[in-house]
Amino acid sequence: MLTVWTLPGIPEITAGADLVGLIADAAGDTLRDGDILVVTSKIVSKAEGRFVTADDREDAITAETVRLVASRTSDTGHTTRIVENRLGIVAAAAGVDASNTPEGTVLLLPEDPDSSAQRIAAGLRLRLGVEVGVIVSDTLGRAWREGQTDSAIGAAGIHVFEDLRGTTDAEGRPLVVTLPCVADELAAATDLVKGKAARLPVAVVRGRADLVGPLDLPGARSIVRPAERDMFHRGADEAYADGYAAGAASVSD
């Protein structure tokens, strides 16, 4: 059985805020070994002072962009850029966020969410004396499916995958699905309790203590598939255009 709940009493976060202290105060003595905290990346970014002025939103997106993956402009003239950002994450607008931040600012993603998760997990383990795992979550769109879901962009002290490779099913046959991404599933589960407009950026999942482990387990960066191994590293229109140019050039030469 799984229980998922939000920690009440997390105040508005400003640059320099002591997230470990605030989360520990909000949790009180309610946490146990094996609990997993899912912290919205937004408050991690705020605590780390990852603000830029709103005038620079498009520049901020460009600065965070390592590679354009795909782009499309709607009939109304709105352009959506799907890019690979510094963290290797493929997302719209490089994850730059204009909501839930002070007027005139936009918020970048944390510089290194795995490190942020590390600091929070280590701090909470020390402060509260309980062996908890920490995920830093962000809302991402996806290919082929409408809408958004929450995923893990940072993680510490948890197994981000359940490695079932080489195991069998109830009849002794090899499992086909071998790598459930439990970190993303944990993030998704907590999105159901957090709400998008309310101030509930920290949630706890209890019931999968088996997923909690040493702080040096791989982080969420290990979930990102490298571009060279990704069949969708480029949008279809962009790849077609690249091919077209090369094909035409090959004949002209």
Place this chain on the structure above:
Amino acid sequence: MLTVWTLPGIPEITAGADLVGLIADAAGDTLRDGDILVVTSKIVSKAEGRFVTADDREDAITAETVRLVASRTSDTGHTTRIVENRLGIVAAAAGVDASNTPEGTVLLLPEDPDSSAQRIAAGLRLRLGVEVGVIVSDTLGRAWREGQTDSAIGAAGIHVFEDLRGTTDAEGRPLVVTLPCVADELAAATDLVKGKAARLPVAVVRGRADLVGPLDLPGARSIVRPAERDMFHRGADEAYADGYAAGAASVSD
């Protein structure tokens, strides 16, 4: 707060099984209005007799395939085909499943998972006298991220999206993330309790009764993004090759 648990006592499912009866028996009187059941598509397929012989696995994949999206062969000679299947879902091997089925068979996805969800939801509401929602879940890989997560391929009596378009955040600014796909998040949450090898194909989520509604709400088909609106409707290598051929042909003509 959310609680997620599995229903014990679901037996091995064979063709013609009365899923409503079996789930109702397993649930007893423990369900309440607003509970959401997430049923693994595998048992829906089994009850609907969606077996084909194992010799035909590759043929089965081809038969379920509407369109090849992308394909890659590893150094070891293993080919992964990402295809759009009859349900519009983009997935590896069209969702054809060779594990957890009797020797010599493979299992196709349900013919119409939304209809299956409808029948189960309607049957349970009648039989148990509680207003429940039903999701039919399946394990899917994804672009850009390793591993798999569970998503909703069928749904009845629930809002598959939380429609936040036009709403604002705590400071009154328009929300950027406007369409959380709660159906996929519910499916992901239950994957954390079901296990892949164990016989726990039905789980319950309690705590989002606000998502349960009339049986005629849109189903999970509404989550699938139509190919013409999907920037990743074709793998990068495939699109490049298409463009290359067209570019070369354009110069030759």
